[in-house]
Amino acid sequence: MVISRKKLKIEELAGIEYLGTSGITARCLTVLTMVIQAGGEIITRAFLLSDVDSSSNCGTHCLLLWPESSDPIVIKSGFASGYPGEGPRGLSSALQLLIRHNIEIKEYAVDANFIQRADSSCLTLADLAMFETLQPIRPARYYDYILLREEQRFYNDNLVKVLFVKNIPFSLIDNRIMDLAIDFSNNPDANLMTCYRRLEDIIRRRTGLEGESGSKLFSQAFLSNNAPLYWPELPEAEARGRAGLFTSIYMAYRNSRAHKENVTTLDDAMREFLLINQLFILENEAKSQEN
Numbered sequence: 001m002v003i004s005r006k007k008l009k010i011e012e013l014a015g016i017e018y019l020g021t022s023g024i025t026a027r028c029l030t031v032l033t034m035v036i037q038a039g040g041e042i043i044t045r046a047f048l049l050s051d052v053d054s055s056s057n058c059g060t061h062c063l064l065l066w067p068e069s070s071d072p073i074v075i076k077s078g079f080a081s082g083y084p085g086e087g088p089r090g091l092s093s094a095l096q097l098l099i100r101h102n103i104e105i106k107e108y109a110v111d112a113n114f115i116q117r118a119d120s121s122c123l124t125l126a127d128l129a130m131f132e133t134l135q136p137i138r139p140a141r142y143y144d145y146i147l148l149r150e151e152q153r154f155y156n157d158n159l160v161k162v163l164f165v166k167n168i169p170f171s172l173i174d175n176r177i178m179d180l181a182i183d184f185s186n187n188p189d190a191n192l193m194t195c196y197r198r199l200e201d202i203i204r205r206r207t208g209l210e211g212e213s214g215s216k217l218f219s220q221a222f223l224s225n226n227a228p229l230y231w232p233e234l235p236e237a238e239a240r241g242r243a244g245l246f247t248s249i250y251m252a253y254r255n256s257r258a259h260k261e262n263v264t265t266l267d268d269a270m271r272e273f274l275l276i277n278q279l280f281i282l283e284n285e286a287k288s289q290e291n
Contacts, residue, residue, distance in 0.1 A: 012124045020076040022062075022119035025090035028078030032063070032094055033164045035075075036101055041067035046098050047131065048107040048142055050081075051115050058082030061091055061145075062118050072128070076119045081145050092147040093163060100160045106136040166266055168273065174280035176202070181273070188269035189262060195276045196254045199283065203229070206288060214255070218246035222286070229286040242282055249275050 019035070020028035036043060045066040052059035061079040066072055079094060080087025098105055108131065117123050166185075173181045177198065180191040200217060204210055207221045207228040221229050222243030231239050253272050256262060264272070 012126070014123050014125050014128045015071045016121075016123055016128075017071055017073045018076065018118075018121040019073060020078055022076040023078060025078040025080075025086045028063075028075050029090050029093060029097075029163060030165070032075055032097060035065060035073060036097065037164055037167075041070050043073075043101075043103050044068055045104045045106070048095075048105060049110045049114065049118070050107055050137075051110055051112050052081070056082060060112070060115055062115060063094065064118075074118050074121075074123065077115050088145070089147065091145050093159060095142055095146050097160050097163060100157070105140075105142055107140065107142045108134055108136055166270060168270060172274075172277070174277055174284065176280060177277060181277075184270070184273060185266065188264070188266060188273075189257065192257060192269060192272060192276070193254075195273065195280075196250070196258075199276065199279055202283060214250050215247040218243065218250070222246065226289060228289050229283075230289060231282075231285060232287055245282065246279055249279060 019031040043065050047064040047066070048061060049064055050059050050061050059081040060077050061081065062077040063075040063079070064072055065075065078087070079091035081091055082088070095105065114123075114127065117127065168181045168184055170178070170181060177195055180194055184191050200213055203217060203221050204212070209217055209220055209228075212220055221227060223240065227243075231242060234242070253275070
């Protein structure tokens with residue numbers, strides 16, 4: 001017996017970006033956080049596509065995300081429901097993530113063939129057109145997939161935050177410390193100390209205060225009578241507040257790091273780096289007094 005198989009034509013395929021790996025929950029969660037954090041396109045809607053077995057109540061799920069102005073994104077079926085395990089935990093986390101970022105969720109019932117086409121990266125234009133007439137599941141049941149913790153029905157902020165990769169936001173970093181930002185995770189302590197020294201060197205060169213360092217350097221550079229560096233058009237109180245940031249951050253962080261072994265988490269080190277980055281930005285905005 002000859003089995004006839006319908007061949008898909010290129011023009012029938014939908015313009016969709018496919019992410020994740022079917023059956024691999026961690027990978028699917030990772031790409032979901034990447035899509036949300038990338039910031040290039042705001043995700044406005046998420047369709048939870050569910051193939052749930054009526055007898056066992058176990059389900060396989062994938063996500064169809066709708067950016068504001070670009071092609072839809074499919075995250076393949078790394079999510080599951082109806083039993084204890086990584087797949088259901090991942091689905092719970094994914095839903096909390098979407099809810100926390102104010103992304104509208106609708107759940108649609110699909111069959112195993114649809115999930116298979118999504119996992120094979122070959123959804124068609126007809127598949128997408130189906131959602132124009134297909135009604136979402138009502139009443140909404142996706143809340144039932146969220147694993148309750150301490151009666152938190154909607155989301156757990158700590159759970160949501162830990163899903164994101166710890167990255168420095170390079171677009172916000174001063175160019176003069178970009179090299180340290182790129183290398184940061186390899187040696188946070190050394191890169192932080194280089195930041196502190198580099199900032200002091202820059203201010204010494206601009207002001208001629210070669211013999212000074214740390215808090216005394218910043219006080220003379222920004223707070224002394226006829227200080228060599230200032231911020232034009234800023235009220236005096238605001239200017240003094242900015243100058244105080246330099247001395248305060250060095251006293252709170254740099255001195256401790258310079259004089260004793262300092263054990264900090266990568267999270268804390270990144271926050272400290274962003275504080276120093278702001279000092280570089282403020283220094284760059286400061287003007288030199290005319291002699």
